[in-house]
Amino acid sequence: MSRIVEGKVVVVTGAGGGIGRDIALAYAAAGAKVIVNDIGASVSGEGGDAGPAQRVVDEIRAAGGEAAANTDSVSDAAAAQRIVASALDHFGRIDVVINNAGILRDRFFHKMSVDEFDSVVKVHLYGSYFVSRAAATPFKEQNGGCFVHMTSTSGLIGNFGQANYSAAKLGIMALSKSIALDMQKFGVRSNCIAPFAWSRMIGSIPTETDAEKARVERMKQMTPAKIAPLAVALAADSAADVTGQVFAVRNNEIFLMSQPRPVRSVQRGEGWTPDTVLNHALPALKGSFFGLDRSSDVFTWDPV
Incomplete structure (x- = not known):
């Protein structure tokens, strides 16, 4: 591996195992100094x-x-x-933040408790905000920095039993875009990665049906190490013009994900009433409606 981030200081949260560990190792191999953050908790956040x-x-x-x-x-x-502060104390600066830490507390929405929702949002969304906000000041002062946030196709597309996780992960995409917009003038860039990789969190997915078992077996082919190259490349100086983007990594595939934009419109010069919405607007737009897709409904082919 070329030392494309030589001398940079990176904080990787949730780096004690899985995706975070491989990202931390890859950054070190590429020349960076690494703060390995991990509280050592269970997948659900205990301990x-x-x-x-x-x-x-x-x-x-x-x-x-x-x-x-x-x-x-x-x-x-x-x-x-x-x-x-740990990065500043140990290495004198901070150049990159990888917001990777996360937990899962999957539950169907009609059974999900306030604590199950709050705890997952607190780690994923608030955690990404808290660490990013702490790094924003030194990034601004040094006129440069790089954020890489982990989102998920569970939020970008949808999934069963993950309202807490999906809400947090879609929120992270919006957080990243806002950071990219607000801090571009300071040379700070912010991007997201939606990783497909076997990890402790993925290992907690239910496997009660044959379809679920088959899905998990496919996921096992996608190792956490496959995510690291993109995570490192986004911090390279030669990627300074890459910001506000959402990528997905699935084994040997890298995707650029879409962002919400208008699809179709209708208008009436006199304005709308509930009746005309029902009789005109909705029928006209219905051909462009999105289905209740899950991530597995969109990524239907086997990973390469």
Whole structure:
């Protein structure tokens, strides 16, 4: 791997395993100094263990790289400030933030508790905001920086039993676009990746039916290491003009995902009434309606 991020300092949240670990290792191999953040919690967010973050740090150091561990939670604003401060304290600057930390508490919407909704949104959406906001000040002061946020096709397209996760992940896409717009004048860029990869979180997907079992077996082919090349490339100086975009990575495929835009319109010079909406507008627009698709309904072919 070429050292395309030589000397840069990157914070990778949720880097004790899975996608985050592989991104942290890839950044180190490409020349970056890495803050490996992970609280060591379960997939659903319980518990805490400093071991996972430190083990990844040890891997990086054993390979000749520079890294330090951090076990603060992204879901707390003060703790997020400490995550960013850890980069400044250890390496004197911060250049890249990878917002990867997450949990799952899947439940059908009509059964989902307030805590199940709140906890997932707090880690994914608030966590991405808290860490990004903490890094925004040094990025602005140094006139440069790069955010890479993990979104999901569960939010971009849809999925069963994940209203909490889907809402958070679609919110992250909007957060990233807003950061890109607001901070472009300071040389700061912000992009999203929707990863397809086997991980602890994906491993918690129910496999009660043959279709669900087959889907999980396909997912196992897509290793977390497949996400890392794009995550590293987005921080390279040669990608300085790439911002406000949403990508997906599925095994050896990289997709540029669409963003909401008008599809079709109707108008009446005299304005609308409920009756004319029902008799004119909705029938005219119906041909362009979107179905109740899930991610697996859109990505129907086997990964290459």
